[in-house]
Amino acid sequence: MELTLLLLALAVLxxxxxxxxxxxxxxxxxxxxxxxxxxxxxxxxxAAGMNVFSLMxxxxxxxxxxxxxxxxxxxxxxxxxxxxxxxxxxxLGQVDVGASMLFGAVSGSAAASVSAMxxxxxxxxxxxxxxxxxxxxxxxxxxxxxxxxxxxxxxxxYAAAAPMGVDVGALFxxxxxxxxxxxGALMIxxxxxxxxxxxPRGAFPGWRVFLRALAAAVPGLMTAxxxxxxxxxxxxxxxxxxxVAVIYTIVIGAVxxxxxxxxxxxxxxxxxxxxxxxxxxxxxxxxxxxxxxxxLEGPQTLAAxxxxxxxxxxxxxxxxxxxxxxxxxFMDMAPLLIIxxxxxxxxxxxxxxxxxxxxxxxxxxxxxxLVTPPVGSVLFLGCAVGGAKPEAVVxxxxxxxxxxxxxxxxxxxxxxLTLWLPALFK
Numbered sequence: 357m358e359l360t361l362l363l364l365a366l367a368v369l370x371x372x373x374x375x376x377x378x379x380x381x382x383x384x385x386x387x388x389x390x391x392x393x394x395x396x397x398x399x400x401x402x403a404a405g406m407n408v409f410s411l412m413x414x415x416x417x418x419x420x421x422x423x424x425x426x427x428x429x430x431x432x433x434x435x436x437x438x439x440x441x442x443x444x445x446x447x448l449g450q451v452d453v454g455a456s457m458l459f460g461a462v463s464g465s466a467a468a469s470v471s472a473m474x475x476x477x478x479x480x481x482x483x484x485x486x487x488x489x490x491x492x493x494x495x496x497x498x499x500x501x502x503x504x505x506x507x508x509x510x511x512x513x514y515a516a517a518a519p520m521g522v523d524v525g526a527l528f529x530x531x532x533x534x535x536x537x538x539x540g541a542l543m544i545x546x547x548x549x550x551x552x553x554x555x556p557r558g559a560f561p562g563w564r565v566f567l568r569a570l571a572a573a574v575p576g577l578m579t580a581x582x583x584x585x586x587x588x589x590x591x592x593x594x595x596x597x598x599x600v601a602v603i604y605t606i607v608i609g610a611v612x613x614x615x616x617x618x619x620x621x622x623x624x625x626x627x628x629x630x631x632x633x634x635x636x637x638x639x640x641x642x643x644x645x646x647x648x649x650x651x652l653e654g655p656q657t658l659a660a661x662x663x664x665x666x667x668x669x670x671x672x673x674x675x676x677x678x679x680x681x682x683x684x685x686f687m688d689m690a691p692l693l694i695i696x697x698x699x700x701x702x703x704x705x706x707x708x709x710x711x712x713x714x715x716x717x718x719x720x721x722x723x724x725x726l727v728t729p730p731v732g733s734v735l736f737l738g739c740a741v742g743g744a745k746p747e748a749v750v751x752x753x754x755x756x757x758x759x760x761x762x763x764x765x766x767x768x769x770x771x772x773l774t775l776w777l778p779a780l781f782k
Contacts, residue, residue: 411512412595438451659702673714
């Protein structure tokens with residue numbers, strides 16, 4: 357009875373348009389009062405949800421992403437992608453996907469990618485005759501690739517929420533191949549739509565210009581390699597790697613590129629503080645909600661329902677994917693990772709699914725939710741950056757959805773796509 361009321365209260369608050377953090381908090385507080393638990397416990401659980409050492413990596417990664425967006429790294433990556441992919445039909449769509457993959461490898465943030473890539477490429481595409489809906493659709497779907505291509509702070513959230521230990525370095529490596537596959541699928545979708553709409557081809561700038569652009573972008577791209585291999589070689593922890601990313605970005609922005617001044621630094625710091633505050637409040641509220649959900653034996657109930665339906669790993673995985681696709685359309689990624697990982701991961705492990713493989717599937721599924729209405733945060737951010745109406749964008753986004761869903765089904769069906777690379781570094 358109490359579990360039903362807890363879930364019903366959350367659903368009503370979300371349907372009424374309450375912010376996710378407040379909906380989680382209010383639903384949890386109502387359950388605390390109903391169960392006769394002192395309200396002070398609610399605030400203790402809120403603080404405990406945020407008081408996790410590995411989560412300290414989040415503000416550092418967010419800050420690094422904001423710094424990268426203000427130091428010209430995004431523009432340099434666009435020049436590299438334009439040289440590599442710009443000759444295809446609708447070449448700027450390919451450039452958008454390629455640049456977002458590269459930027460995702462250094463920022464790990466979908467929101468930062470939309471802001472950095474969208475502010476440059478969406479106006480550029482409009483000027484060259486591309487439709488507004490196409491420009492926004494390519495940008496927002498390509499932006500979520502940074503959630504899979506390491507480093508990704510969402511992978512750290514998953515590892516922190518997992519009830520059993522999950523190797524963050526292995527998780528980083530596991531996201532590489534699915535991220536590349538998703539990028540390739542989006543490029544095919546972008547080319548198909550561009551060919552149907554007869555968008556123009558780009559021109560190759562020449563090897564000298566391309567190699568010069570690549571050389572200028574290498575210092576920024578080194579960020580991802582330093583972080584991933586530093587963790588794998590045991591040089592630093594994931595939290596320390598995030599701090600290293602900030603220091604490295606400041607050095608190349610201020611000393612090498614000379615594009616990072618005090619004004620850009622403080623603007624990045626303020627933006628990072630705002631984003632971190634929102635994310636941590638959501639994580640704390642989700643932790644409080646998750647504690648109540650566990651107290652009311654919600655995980656056991658849901659696990660029993662799933663295993664009663666089927667004990668086959670692929671069937672359990674598909675059921676979880678369907679549930680997360682629906683939930684992802686109504687809630688943001690961070691709270692869903694905190695709430696659902698302790699619920700679904702033990703069930704997945706029980707039926708023989710590797711936690712690393714399961715984590716990548718969860719991340720890709722919830723990433724699709726970021727561009728799915730009615731709550732998709734990346735969808736609405738991209739529309740705001742591009743000045744487009746969300747309803748117009750959603751009408752024509754389906755080829756890109758199909759590309760992402762096809763990639764998701766491949767990753768579900770073939771665990772080796774995620775596990776072979778981590779196995780090489782064991």
